[in-house]
Amino acid sequence: MGTARANWAFLLGYRFYVAAFFVFLAAPLIAAGSFAFNDSLFPALPWQGFTLDWFFNDTEPKLGMFHDRRLLRGLYYSFVIACGVSALSVFVGTCNAFLFVRTDLPAKNFFYIVMIVPLVIPGVILGISILAMASQFANGLEEAHGIELGFLRPGLPLVVLGQFSFIATITSLVITARLRKFDATMEEAAYNLGASRLRVLTTITLPFLRPAMIAAGIVAFLVSFENFNTTLFLVGSESPLTITMFDRMAKVGSTPVLNAVSFFLMIGSGALALVSVLVQRDRTKV
Template sequence: MSVIAGRVFLGAVLVFLYLPIAVMALMSFNASPFYALPFEFSTTWYTRLAGNAEMQAAAARSLIIASATALIATALGTAAAIALWRFEFPGKRVLQLLLFPPIAIPWLITGTAMLIFFFSVGIGRGTPALILGHVALAIPYVIVVVAARLRTFDPVLEEAARSLGAGAWTVTRRITLPWIAPGIVAGALFAFAVSFDQFVVSYFLATPGDTTLPVLIYTAIRKGFTPEINAVSTLIILASMLLMFLVSRVFRFGGER
């Protein structure tokens, strides 16, 4: 494959990936509610959005749940990652393997299983159930990202600190945590994204009239298109792209230059 053909191919794939998103963003500024052309610039749908209390309440709930998820999953996941890195102990392989089911099993299965269990034990559906579920989905991501950062950390540094008389907590707080801070930040942003963009699991765990933003959008789409959805969708895409751009700044996952 010649270099030019290769670049054209890559370009075509990028067009495929971004065209629908770009068209949606453009249409959110089109005056016609039926995507009619010619294009006529208007911010009507964003103004409408500003007056849509239901949409705003769902957005606020999504943000609260995603923040709580990021906070809890990062704390629990970082602690587990440090222990898995620092010690050799029986059963460690099993614990590492147990991180894969939440990532690998289709969300449809995890979501319906959570619905059954939470209903049976009396937690039911709603915000607590959503946080419980989202944190579980995010923990493996945090552990994997923090573990990747820990692999670049020389254990000799911990030993040196310990031999100079520092206790386990001091070593962790003064030596280990500062080194892996970029990994922790990236893990937290991932956890936030896992929760904020989550649809399938939320769909089963949210209560009608008390939903997250993606679930509300889904309900609205199934009732029939409204251009307001374009507007809110465009804002969501922009927000998550910004978030992932930030992740890429603190945590390089494209390999070496």
């Protein structure tokens, strides 16, 4: 009887903990998203009625996010940055995977640890360090040789390089984990049948890595899109969405249009995260 009661109490406590944990995670998101539909000029209670003005209205004071040129411009810049970062990170991550799995690189474990270091460095420190290094290099080159490297000045290219410096680590880890599961005998069989190295790579190895590459690209896109700390120090006049929202909060304060943007991003991020999970499933065995 005592054991049954103990098991029942443990099960009840476990269920309560899981429910409380997910409520803690979801409650702020639900609250932020719900105010995007509140027919009020302020994201606060009481509820004034349901509206879609904060998405589609084209006049002040309820200018919707799809008619707010500054927010749309920030959304565009964030998309451009995230695409560039994800493409670079997947390419370099794939190269790193082959480097760490297929080669006998001297001090390979040391370089593997060095690759992980950017993930544990605070984004603020990383942003300041990259800005200082890029500025010093650009200034020194301009003073010594009169060469101006605009991509080392604050702006979109430097933001891409700054985010790439740590996001490439994430893609490298994801793709490396996939490559470690690859059965190398499949490549050997293809070589024995006369296939070239390039053909084996494009028809056997890369198709096996494709789910991890797609998932890594999606993760890189999401991490880049929502990055704020590092981006804040590297951005120029072309502000991505996170910086635009921060600037709007600092100057105007919180408005429901920012809740509308947040809701839009939550839906988009959730959809991409679901795609990332689905593509990593081994539906076919190579």
